[in-house]
Amino acid sequence: MFSVCIFGKRVIEMSERCGWVGVDAIYEAYHDTEWGVPEYDSRTLWEKLILDGFQAGLSWITILKKRDNFRAAFQGFDPDIIARWGEDDVLRLLADPGIIRHRGKIEATIGNARAWQRIEIDKGFDRYLWDFVGGKPIQNRWATLADVPAYTDLSVEISKDLKRKGFKFCGPTIVYAFMQAMGMVNDHLVTCPCHAQVAKLAR
Template identity: 70%
Template sequence: MSERCGWTGLEPIYVDYHDTEWGVPEWDSRALWEKLILDGFQAGLSWITILKKRENFRAAFEGFDPATIATWGEDDVQRLLQNEGIIRHRGKIQATITNAQAYLKIDDFSAYCWGWVGGAPLQTNFTKQADVPPSTDLSLAFSKDLKKRGFKFCGPTIVYAWMEACGLVNDHLTTCPQHAPCKALASPPL
């Protein structure tokens, strides 16, 4: 019998996210960046908190347009600190601006990200949630490189969770009905 990955529980927003988005390879540079930023906002919180506020984040951060966000200053930080629809954390808001500036210095963010996994999702074969690591040597090296490039809120655990979410690694359990479909998406779109 197939069972979803255990972390989803029964919350409909979590189940939908798991079944339609988590682990599906993301090839779009801006979407990869948005998800990295949201994973940074999640630090210290539950992912469901971010999912429930995701549309508010998208509105507050102008659709996560890095070119726009990179120009923001203290007035924008203050505006966002007043926005009750998002996580109002000064450090994370300022990191988003810094991360937008760092993003713009990378010619092709998608190629940069996918280069870390050889251009195709890493496939795992975990059968129990307890076997899925919170980070790996790869996420540690990836995190260090992002930080060297000026990114913030991108430690190895955040980076690994983001890699899972964006399908750079397929950590759906082999017993999960989404494992095989995500595995089948292992090639970049033409």
């Protein structure tokens, strides 16, 4: 099975990809075109963090398959809209079979939208996050999946700060998965063709 990498003209053979990628085409596309790519848009960063929170206790492929449903149910993940929601909206979402129906995570999303607004007004959510690494992604060079940590001292620090600012469902492991997804760290294995391509995208 092969897939074209968005970053270059060569094709990626399944055996070359990072070992966490399954054989599902959605997973392959996510790995090849999105995971680890540095993201600098505040709203997109917020969406990624929220989806990582919903993934807690579940597989990421479950979230990927429901992502379009999430975007529809959560008004395109517009935090300014979600921040105004209340109990009626929680009940509506709890009745939606297209998403993860977890009251705690849904309520946390509403609270996280309000926390996002405060940070966005203060300095910008994008700048707030990227300041933790001086604006430049960390370029890791992991040889095997066993080398990749579940969390780091930095993800612990960011998690604590997010919680102080009102965020929920943002523990160190969730935050590290978010850091990987948003490209704050380049955790493609060095044997994966996307490692070098993602590194070139750093500002």
